Amino acid sequence: MQSAVVDYREIRPSVVQITMQDTVHKNTFSDQLIIGLSEAFGKARADERVKAVVLTGYGNYFASGGRKESLLQIQERRISFTDSDIYGLALDCPVPVIAAMQGHGIGGGFAMGMFSDFVVLSQESIYTTNFMKYGFTPGMGATMILPKKLGFSLAEEMLLSAKTYYGRDLKERGIPFPVLPRAEVLPYAVELAETLAEKPRISLVTLKDHLVRDLRAELPDYIAREVAMHEKTFHQPEVRDLIASHYIGG
Template sequence: MSDVVTVEEAADGVALIVMADRAHKNTFTDDLVSGLGDAFRQVGSDERFRAAVLTGYGSYFCSGGTREALLDIQAGRATFVRDEGRPNVFALPLDCPVPVVSAMQGHAIGGGLAMGLFADFVILARESVYTANFMKYGFTPGFGSTLVFPAKLGPALGHELLLTARTFRGAELAARGVPFPVHPRGDVLPTALELARGLAEKPRRSLVTLKDRLVLGLRERLPRAIEEELAMHEITFHQPEVRELLMSRYGE
């Protein structure tokens, strides 16, 4: 496995995927993306696993795109979509055949929050920061965010996060009625593992079959959403103001 992503069997039938790229605060570096791809392939192909928990380290869940990658997109050298034949990291929880629990014990930013929301279950931390910060830098959202934020958070809150790029603590989202459990940070992973252990009591074939049905709509709509996001990026991402904002505001 990768040095920054590990997989272990945390309980009978439960895979625990841990992102711990401490040097880069779990941004989507090549190492993290490659490690996540390997981890989800392992979970998907290993018949022992009937559920998975995805988590980060310390106060970080996933911080989204690196500044270098975003500058490459701004300059027209890349897009947020992976090369053909390589999985899009943000959709790995959605594509995983078994149910995935996002234990977002730490901050989840931009594409990192989108990836967490693509899981089947989401658990947030009261102290942590959650933001769709794309518009903070002047470009429209990517990583499937325009689909998954309204789908999982509801249109009102989902649109507010996307349009305003506001930063919310988990406690604020709980007060806004977010439809996910929100716990103190130290309770997030234990709660997720307890949920996953309950899932893993069921037969894998039954879990896979039911998940396929429950996420069918999201899986079918995601390619169109990505196309529309890429089209918006052609309009918004290449503005000179975007480069200036990425250089001055990234990491604040």
């Protein structure tokens, strides 16, 4: 399977790498990227030889969240972020997923990476859940996964303040993930995937299912509550003006 903006390939025995490479839109959630990711994870799910997935981006970009046009459509009630479930792709994947976040992770792009089983960040890259910068409450399951993965205090700060952090800043805050120079992120992730691939697939699938069972069970309720918050916050004229005048995708 090959997409113009999502590359899927087996890089080691039983290890596949899914690379987001929408250089035109800087890995914002374009229709092409959403379709490509869904197809790639579907292929990994269906291939019983696969034991580990490495998810990464290109250059300075991991994933940049929603496009300006999509955010305006949500604001106008024409679409919802729940129309495409890309935030749960890594969580629902039966085998472990490693997010090699070598580049910037912005908004929903950062949240999507957090749903992976392993996360590796870059010292030089920026990471932010900047939903509130534009006046609307977070979506993409961010209100669940950030507190689970980063701890409540840091997650609350990131979600409420919408501040931007370099990977090295998050490392100083004690996040429980490796934070490496950008050039070392993908090799580290691939080496970890090779270690995972040494195990029997049925054991990996069984243990991951056990470890993430509660997350999978809780996510729909969090998504429903995020949608309810959007009904209160997303449709303000102020939000439309902030998106229209200040949003810079990627």
